[in-house]
Structures are given as structure tokens and as C-alpha cells.
Amino acid sequence: MNGMNEFRAGWVIVALVMLFVVGCENTAGNNGRLEPVATNANEPPVKEQPIDPASMEQRIVVGFSQLGSESDWRKANSRSIQEAAKEAGIRLLFENAEQSQEKQFEAIRGFIDKKVDVIAVSPVIESGWEPILQEAKLAGIPIILADRAVKVSDPSLYVTTIGSDFFEEGRKAGKYLLDKLRNEPGPIGIVELQGTAGSSPTIERGSGFRDIIGERGDLVIQRAEPADFTVEQGRETMRAFLQEMGSDIRVLFAHNDDMAIGAIEAIEEYGLRPGEDIVIISVDGTRKAFELMVEGKINCIVECNPLLGPILMQAVREIMEGRTLPKRIVPQESVFTEGVAEKEAANRQY
Structure with a gap:
């Protein structure tokens, strides 16, 4: 009798081991990865929630x-x-x-x-x-x-x-000026509102501009001063130019739109007409500058894409x-003149 009980106990142990092995096999997916197992035959497996990449610190x-x-x-x-x-x-x-x-x-x-x-x-x-x-x-x-x-x-x-290629921007400004005043006799007086002293746009735009206008000996840069790329400094520096040279100024080359906008205020205060008495060339292409070009107060804008x-x-x-x-x-950029000002002003994103 004791032998029979031992025999039955042995089979119970074997059966339990087999159930354990089968259970482990059912919880293993491809390559031994553990898969979720239903706790109830009528319930679907519990799935892992996806990880939001934005929450990761990588x-x-x-x-x-x-x-x-x-x-x-x-x-x-x-x-x-x-x-x-x-x-x-x-x-x-x-x-x-x-x-x-x-x-x-x-x-x-x-x-x-x-x-x-x-x-x-x-x-x-x-x-x-x-x-x-x-x-x-x-x-x-x-x-x-x-x-x-x-x-x-x-x-x-x-x-x-x-x-941007600042040197090429200066060359574009110079090429426009040569074409604009091709039939106007010299000498022609030019003033230049530069950006921050020592900055690459100031150095390269000025160099590119001179590289082109040097083809015509009667185009004379009378004054060139830094105005820090701001409306306020553009206004004050242009006022000083006008007090010194007045109507002898025929051209303004501003290294950015903000300085050109300030200079236009000074020109109008002085009693001259920006865009007519003084040809104005600017660099950037902001919406405000295009609106002034629509009014005829800026003649040319060399684009610098921000x-x-x-x-x-x-x-x-x-x-x-x-x-x-x-x-x-270098991003792709253009040159704009009065003929396209109204259409382009509506397209400006800045």
C-alpha cells in the first residue's frame, strides 16, 4: 500500500512539473520575449502602452x-x-x-x-x-x-x-545703382549707413558695394558710418549726414531695412523726398520696407533671408x-525693385 501511494505521489509531481513547463512556454513569444498572458479565458491579453518619444530624455x-x-x-x-x-x-x-x-x-x-x-x-x-x-x-x-x-x-x-553671402548682397546693391543712374552724369554723392562695426555683414556688404561702383569713377562715397542696424541710429546718423552735406547727397545705401526706415524719417524732416531726391537702397526685405517701397520711398531692396x-x-x-x-x-535670395513691391509686400512673413 505504501508503494502504491508513493507511485501516485510521483505522478502528481510529474504532472505539476509538466504544467509549469507548458505555462512557461505559453508566456514566451518570439526569441524568448515574454508576452502578456490572460488571467481569464474570457479576457483579452493586457497590452503594453506605447512610450511617447517626447517624454524620453534622449x-x-x-x-x-x-x-x-x-x-x-x-x-x-x-x-x-x-x-x-x-x-x-x-x-x-x-x-x-x-x-x-x-x-x-x-x-x-x-x-x-x-x-x-x-x-x-x-x-x-x-x-x-x-x-x-x-x-x-x-x-x-x-x-x-x-x-x-x-x-x-x-x-x-x-x-x-x-x-547669406553678404559680399554678394553688396554687389547686388552696387549693380542696381549702376543701372539706376546709368544716364545721370556725375559726380554723384553717396552716403552709407553701416551696421555694427566689425560685424561680417558690415564688412562684406561694404566691400561688395565698392567692388561694383568702382567701375564708375564719378560715384563718390562721401560718408560711411556705423548705425548699429537700428531705426534710432539710422535716423540720428542720417540727420548728421544731411546737416553736413544736405542736397549733395544723391544716394543712400543702408545695410539693413531698420536703418533705412530711420533715415527716411530724417530725410523727410529735412524737406527732401526719399526715393526721388535721394535714391535709397536697403538690405533685408521686411514687410515695413516693402510698404515704404510701395509708397516710392525705397527704390531697391536686396533680400537677406532671416x-x-x-x-x-x-x-x-x-x-x-x-x-x-x-x-x-547659402539660402536662395532675390533683389526687389518698385515694380514688384505691392505684390511682394503681401508675401512677406516678417
Whole structure:
């Protein structure tokens, strides 16, 4: 009898082991992954909830040092970058340097401390960047220059520059002037409202403009002064030009729309007609400038596109994927004159 009981007990143990093995097999899917098992034959399996990628802490992080908010162009540029980062799912650390190179250096060191993936910067001026870019390179963080360039002895300190060809913008302004005044005898007096002293647009736009108007010896630049890309400085500097030279001024070349807008106010205060007594050429292409061109107060606008955000964020993704970028990326831009002003004004996004 004891033998029979032992025999039956042995079979119970075997049966329990077999049930355990079958149960384990039923909970294993492909490649041994565990699958959810129903606790009741009438209930469906419990499924795992998908993970929201936006909640993961693996997003690309970009530190961006903007040089300021001195103009409508710059504000549109900042909005474009912020919106493009959001659209791309990239975390953007945005710092406004308020026209201070020292603040830009502080921002970049802060980005290095935070171990961001990429640093982008719109430099206030061209010079003085080598040491801080070296710091970023030693930290293994790639640098993208946005809008403006820098002068360094080692080009490997940055990956690429995204922005307009300022020298070509100056040449476009010069070509328009040669055509506009081709039948007008000289000498023809020109004044120039430059941007921030030492900045790449100021240097290159001025050089490109002179490269072209030099073909005509009777086109004379009487005065050229920095006006910091602002309406207020454009107005004050133009007032000073008019007090000194008055109606001898035939042409104004303004390095951006905001300075041109300020200068127009000064010209009208003086009693001259902007766009008629003084030919006005500007750079940027803001809606306000196009509205003034519709009124006949600006003769030519050389476009400088501020909407660099999508290009910048695409460049960031290319870098993170290990791809090689060209050293210079230039957006497509145009030249606009009075004939298309009304139509184009409605198309402006800034």
C-alpha cells in the first residue's frame, strides 16, 4: 500500500512539473520575449502602452547664442529658429546676448557645462572667437555659425556657416545703382549707413558695394558710418549726414531695412523726398520696407533671408547622424525693385 501511494505521489509531481513547463512556454513569444498572458479565458491579453518619444530624455539638445534683438529681421530670425526646433522635436536652449560678445562667450561656456549636443551662434563681430571655439572643440561639441561668420586661423573649429553671402548682397546693391543712374552724369554723392562695426555683414556688404561702383569713377562715397542696424541710429546718423552735406547727397545705401526706415524719417524732416531726391537702397526685405517701397520711398531692396531655422535644425540632425556638411550653406535670395513691391509686400512673413 505504501508503494502504491508513493507511485501516485510521483505522478502528481510529474504532472505539476509538466504544467509549469507548458505555462512557461505559453508566456514566451518570439526569441524568448515574454508576452502578456490572460488571467481569464474570457479576457483579452493586457497590452503594453506605447512610450511617447517626447517624454524620453534622449532628445537632441542645442544651445543657441543669438546676438540680439536689434531689428525686425533679427526678431524674425529668432522666431524661425525657435519654431523650427519645436517642429523638429529638438530641445533648444536660447540665450540673447544683447549685442555683447562677452555675453556670447558666457552663454557658450554655459552650454559646454550643460553638455549640449550642438552649439549654434550668431556672432556679434567677426574677431576674437578662436579661444572660445577651442573650448567647445576640446569638449567635443560641434559649432554651427548662423547668419554671421567669424575669422579664425583654424576652420575646423566650426562645422559650417549657414547664412547669406553678404559680399554678394553688396554687389547686388552696387549693380542696381549702376543701372539706376546709368544716364545721370556725375559726380554723384553717396552716403552709407553701416551696421555694427566689425560685424561680417558690415564688412562684406561694404566691400561688395565698392567692388561694383568702382567701375564708375564719378560715384563718390562721401560718408560711411556705423548705425548699429537700428531705426534710432539710422535716423540720428542720417540727420548728421544731411546737416553736413544736405542736397549733395544723391544716394543712400543702408545695410539693413531698420536703418533705412530711420533715415527716411530724417530725410523727410529735412524737406527732401526719399526715393526721388535721394535714391535709397536697403538690405533685408521686411514687410515695413516693402510698404515704404510701395509708397516710392525705397527704390531697391536686396533680400537677406532671416528664416534660417529649418536649415539650421536639418544641419543639427545631419551632424548627429555623422554626416559631412559643406563649409558654407547659402539660402536662395532675390533683389526687389518698385515694380514688384505691392505684390511682394503681401508675401512677406516678417
